[in-house]
Amino acid sequence: MQPYKLYQSQYIVDNKEGFVRDLSHSAKSMYQYGIFDTSLKYGSYTQYNIFGVSSPSVHMYHLFQEIRDIARENIPTGKLWIQSWINHHYENELLDWHNHSGSWHGYVAIEPWNTVTEFEDFVVENKVGQIYWGPGGLRHRVVAMDDYPFPDKRITVAFDIMTEADFTGDDILPTHNFGCIPLL
Ligand SMILES: [Fe+2]
Numbered sequence: 142m143q144p145y146k147l148y149q150s151q152y153i154v155d156n157k158e159g160f161v162r163d164l165s166h167s168a169k170s171m172y173q174y175g176i177f178d179t180s181l182k183y184g185s186y187t188q189y190n191i192f193g194v195s196s197p198s199v200h201m202y203h204l205f206q207e208i209r210d211i212a213r214e215n216i217p218t219g220k221l222w223i224q225s226w227i228n229h230h231y232e233n234e235l236l237d238w239h240n241h242s243g244s245w246h247g248y249v250a251i252e253p254w255n256t257v258t259e260f261e262d263f264v265v266e267n268k269v270g271q272i273y274w275g276p277g278g279l280r281h282r283v284v285a286m287d288d289y290p291f292p293d294k295r296i297t298v299a300f301d302i303m304t305e306a307d308f309t310g311d312d313i314l315p316t317h318n319f320g321c322i323p324l325l
Pocket residue numbers: 236239240241281299
């Protein structure tokens with residue numbers, strides 16, 4: 142059985158231009174205020190939560206609700222936290238192999254252009270409004286499927302979901318992941 146699920150948000154399809162506008166503005170603000178650092182290949186994603194940065198976008202409010210519902214469907218009980226960031230890249234900035242340490246990981250294709258996300262054991266074709274949900278710790282990278290420059294930046298919203306199990310042990314002090322907030 143495949144270890145992941147794909148959901149399709151009609152709301153994102155119907156409101157893509159609004160998402161692109163709001164998230165582009167958010168990214169620009171983060172560069173302006175020094176939260177985004179272009180010298181960091183993977184971005185400074187622990188320094189913010191994209192849902193905070195983009196507030197009060199009603200589109201992002203709606204997406205937050207969709208992610209919350211998907212999280213509860215897949216993790217029926219217990220406390221959950223979310224860290225969420227934006228991937229905002231031209232074709233020559235796509236993320237090479239990496240993984241994420243939370244219990245669960247997902248990403249939302251806002252404007253993926255013609256890309257796939259390759260995991261070690263499967264490949265996800267990206268399309269507007271698709272929400273990927275899977276276990277954390279699976280290595281993956283993003284690959285463009287043609288040689289043409291993107292018409293504009295590729296935009297996805299990615300997230301890690303942490304459970305209480307992620308924070309057990311001797312040290313349960315704040316983790317310096319400044320974008321991590323309670324979800325459910
Ligand atoms: Fe990733």
